[in-house]
Amino acid sequence: MSKRIQPPWNPPTETGTPVLKVYNSLTRQKEIFVPLKGKKVTWYSCGPTVYDASHMGHARSYITFDILRRVLTNYFGYDVFYVMNITDIDDKIIKRARQNYLFAKYVAAKHPLEVVLSDSKEIMENLNSKVKTSNDPDKKQMYENLLARLTTATDNLEQSIRSGNVSKMQKAQEEFIMASKDPLSDWLDIRLGHTVTDNAIFSDLPRHWEEEFHKDMETLNILKPDVLTRVSEYIPEIVKYIEKIIDNGIGYVANGSVYFDVGNFDKRDKHYYAKLVPEAYGDTNSLQEGEGDLTCTEARNEKRSPNDFALWKRSKSGEPSWDSPWGKGRPGWHIECSAMASSIFGSTLDIHTGGIDLKFPHHDNEIAQSEAHFGESEWVKYFLHSGHLTIAGCKMSKSLKNFVSIQDALSKYTARQLRFAFLLHSWRDTLDYSHNTMESALQIEKLFNEFFLNVKNSIRSTGEQKTLVSNFTKWEKPELDIMQVFLKSKDDVHAALCDNIDTRSALEVLRELVLASNLYLRDRKPLNSNLLQDVASYITKIFTVFGIISEEPKIGFPISNNVSSDFESIVMPYLTIMSEFRENIRTSARALKATEILKECDKLRDDILPIVGVRLEDKEGEQTAVKLVDKETLLKEKEAKKLAELEKQKKKEERQAALAAAQAEKEALMKIPPTEMFKIEKDKYSQFDANGLPTHDIDGKEISKGQLKKLQKLQQQQEKRHQEYLATAKS
Known part of the structure; x- marks a missing residue:
């Protein structure tokens, strides 16, 4: 993260010293920014629903919030704790994952040409129906474009069949399947979606697109969140959160699903629904969109009021599910943010951010849920919403062929140029x-x-x-x-x-x-x-x-006062290549038992590189660590290592000398005949028998029978050692 700079001191004027004000969507006006706890700021940001590539609409939100976060932290000096969620359980994800799975299965089956042609007719009928019934002009246009492509692919397929040319038929079939991927996947989902039961199928897709999202954010130089929450990892917390809302009398169970009782919420003294967009109260079309594509008519009929929305959805066939007190199901879209944000921050937070399109119903529902859960009248102090993004004056839409992914934009412009474009516009306005x-x-x-x-x-x-x-x-x-x-x-x-x-x-x-x-x-x-x-x-x-200029994170102390701060980032790639090359040479040298080459590798590590401030640390079974260290420190380490080696060698020599002395003593003892072994101990014994065993001690006192037995045993052992010596001497 970049270094903070102190804002300039402004002398008092007629209007006073400027203070930070932000536009709060809750009050629809600029307000002086005063966090709940001094300079500490708690911030929750709605993250992406990961089912496809990130687009410039995502960039609009996340670059915008990154700029706001950096300014609050690095200019105004606030201590920001930033949490973002990943929605990895959602109707769009469920549907797309099922469709991808069924499409791949269909392609792998390699159906006969007649079957494919028959299927194509049903797919076209399904598309025709969508064209006729769609009220969304963008979707209608998209369906018409798909229908035109599918018609062309089907005509080519029929012509190839009439030609009787096997290679043409095979090629036409492949072209048809690829051209019809979207409508074919949709048709397969209608027919076979209910047969998909493996929860893993619904987790692979979001994990893939989450990875791509993070790559895009890193490329755009967007700071990582302090905490990232995934819906799939917070199911127990979400269930408990819903239970509390039910206990507070503002949630009800219907046929295995749980709904938020908007009417009952409004009756409470300190609550009212749709704080952000009160004029949208009763907008059932927007509420329905918030409920998701997979919400069926039966579920709508379960509600006490059209204004109520789902907290927990009973899972149907072909949908992932988790256990709950109400049966197998999955979280509603809105509850995830309330539960996860509250799990991290508790009952209140300073800032909540998201795109302006999320104000109603998503954020209004979040507010209602959280207030209902905690029984408080304020959950978020400041709601900040980024403006819309248009493409050359038009709403971005695949049907209009103006859909721009982040990768598309980065293929034309740099991350810095994109950030300049955002900085040149107000974060609240349409860009x-x-x-x-x-x-x-x-x-x-x-x-x-x-x-x-x-x-x-x-x-x-x-x-x-x-x-x-x-x-x-x-x-x-x-x-x-x-x-x-x-x-x-x-x-x-x-x-x-x-x-x-x-x-x-x-x-x-x-x-x-x-x-x-x-x-x-x-x-x-x-x-x-x-x-x-x-x-x-x-x-x-x-x-x-x-965030226009990046600063690499710095860990620890600077290498040296004489080395620039970006030296490490410049030189490290070259040192890494050198280290890997050396490791490959060492591996080959070991295999060839080329000791001279191994010595040169060690010389590079121990004698050459330390002079220029580079330390290599060889680790068995692991990649060699490359570290930049002040060369004076390394030279001292080298000298200390040399002294340690000398001390080690000295101790080794001492041990060897002691072992040699012990061995010599042992050999000298082995040369002594058993009849003479006690006679050399003149300070212990004064008289001996014919076999050389002591009979009296030095004072003339007779040796006891017990002591004599011990001496006999020692003499027998010496007899064995002496015979071994004689045998060795003869050989």
């Missing part, structure tokens, strides 16, 4: 993704880039001077004028960011600052590069706050 919009982004990027290049060149030129004193020159009117512009620009940027985080106005202020600086660069000789560096550094910091 039109078009040639004109992107041309503006490209132009402003070019303006700032050229300014940075010119300032760098000026700094390098100054650096060529021989003395430090010559870097500081007297300020004349041109410098004083630029400084006045600079100071005012800081104030104006601050005022813009305080005013609902108005990045468009902030960029305009910075643009004017650059234009004034460019005139100074053009007309002033000699240039004051210190002043220019201050201006460029400030703009860079603001761009870092906006």
